[in-house]
Amino acid sequence: MPPLCAEHVHVSLRQCPFLRRTEHTLLRVRKPHIHGPSGTLYRLTDHGWHTSQEDVLTPYDKPQHPALLASRLHLELRHVTVVDAP
Template identity: 65%
Template sequence: MENMLCQVCGDPADRNKQGWLFFDWRREDSPPTWPEKSITSMPPLCAEHARVSAGQCPYLRGNEYAVLRVRKPHLYGVSGTIYRLTADGWCATARDTLSPYSKPRHPGMLASRVHRELCGVTVVDRL
């Protein structure tokens, strides 16, 4: 995610004058401007694996998604599990908590995913 590599093969993700290639879908926490300013933990894709994913990924077949070109996929923050030290040792207190870089960090967080905010979004009809 940090180096903008394809989530399938690890080669450089596809980029043209409209931006990087991403898939995204509307979620309960999506902003009213969706897909603009959407927060995603899904890395971009190369063109070849975007076509393969669109045809073979069971999750994409079962949900409405958008193919996007994103000019400014800004690093937004991390998510993970928050741990608290107790008399009995470390205890998980919250799972999959989002911690934006713009706000104070959660002490005891073990981050597991990086998130990007998708800005400068163009919805494209085809790959």
């Protein structure tokens, strides 16, 4: 899901196996906002380290989890419009 220009959309649609197998929608995002990472939360207890069973999200503007092993970065998409493939 890296950003790409309209000129190179056809290359991604042709070369990406996932995009060839599924339907997709092209979006133009005017203001992407990095929200924060999610991943496995580690907590140190008297009996050692314990991990979360579910992914935990910690927004950058309110960090709550200092021992987080991040696996995803979440973006908030603002000012979005659907566009046709060139």
